[in-house]
Amino acid sequence: VISLKNIIKEYKLGKEKLRVLHGIDLEVQAGEFVALMGPSGSGKSTLMNIIGCLDIPSAGDYILQDQNVSKLKDDDLAKVRNESIGFIFQNFNLMPKMTALENVELPLVYASVPKKERKRRAQEVLESVGLGDRMTHKPNELSGGQRQRVAVARSLVNQPSLLLADEPTGNLDTTTSDEIMRLFHQLHEKGNTIIVVTHEEAIAQHAKRIVRLIDGRVSSDVVHEQT
């Protein structure tokens, strides 16, 4: 479902160019559960943003669900994103003036889901991440881990066929992390594809395959036996 070929990403800094992805080749089949790991600054979030159609590579090809994404116009790109991709950002990116409930309803608004049903579905997924009693709080009235869980809930509410999770448990205790991973497994068991960036080996073990980046290159790509 994902085919990245020789993906290069550079940033301009003044007169200089900083290359952060050095020709990434990566294929992910529909239904896979992949963990993406690597040191801080190695390019994981940059790669996730390209996969999630939030950023464009400087060079290389990205084929998503048989469409060459680099050839799509902005409107079509946004359509692909909203319909089939769920994204959990490393810094959450919640709407500060909306409540937790309104934040989680947002993908359903884009999908034109009727008001009553989207409220019910948003409430349901917020309860599944333990925030049933925090739905009316705005982000600045929530703890760090609660904001993270709102971001998780928002990504799951549309049951996306491709879930991209950038450090989804960094601010969570073990019990709460396990609950999040259980929701990921539920989504995966329905045939959906998951890519999770994590620094924690314990979280990576939930995936069937671990891709490691070092300095913007794939250093290893291993399918492992799950216990």
Added chain:
Amino acid sequence: VISLKNIIKEYKLGKEKLRVLHGIDLEVQAGEFVALMGPSGSGKSTLMNIIGCLDIPSAGDYILQDQNVSKLKDDDLAKVRNESIGFIFQNFNLMPKMTALENVELPLVYASVPKKERKRRAQEVLESVGLGDRMTHKPNELSGGQRQRVAVARSLVNQPSLLLADEPTGNLDTTTSDEIMRLFHQLHEKGNTIIVVTHEEAIAQHAKRIVRLIDGRVSSDVVHEQT
């Protein structure tokens, strides 16, 4: 150095009041290294903000370095904060328009350190967290873990007598986390006091004492043997 007595914190939400700290009693001696743990939403950041003079309790007394902080005026409170407290926020709170270097220089600006020396000291601590080649980047030109390390560097540059670190390694791989903890130990060995909030038992083990919160109350407070 820290004496909290019956600390209560409540928030107004519409007509209702939400109590998040239910009478915390806590004493920390000068030179201690304490880990603060507990489930997401249990009140750790709220307590840290009160300890760091960034927030005022709804009730109770807070004596810091023999001063009753609740009796201080804003100016004196700010003075205490800037002179003796280093704070690492859970969401970093970096100045978005400043470079990494300028962000780290900020506490030295408040301390009236001359320009040349503060640049030298800021560079030194940025190199110690592995960001020697990222000093001119602004926060939006840095990875999540790099921003976290700028926040760490900023908290250490003034060698504070009290370091308050709220989840300082949540976005970091193990190697980088270890480097951060080594810097904390260096500060601690000079006789300074450290309180670190963490979800990771491995990080908590660096401290000599672990205080656990559940639902805004201290559930346990244990000094442990270090290996």
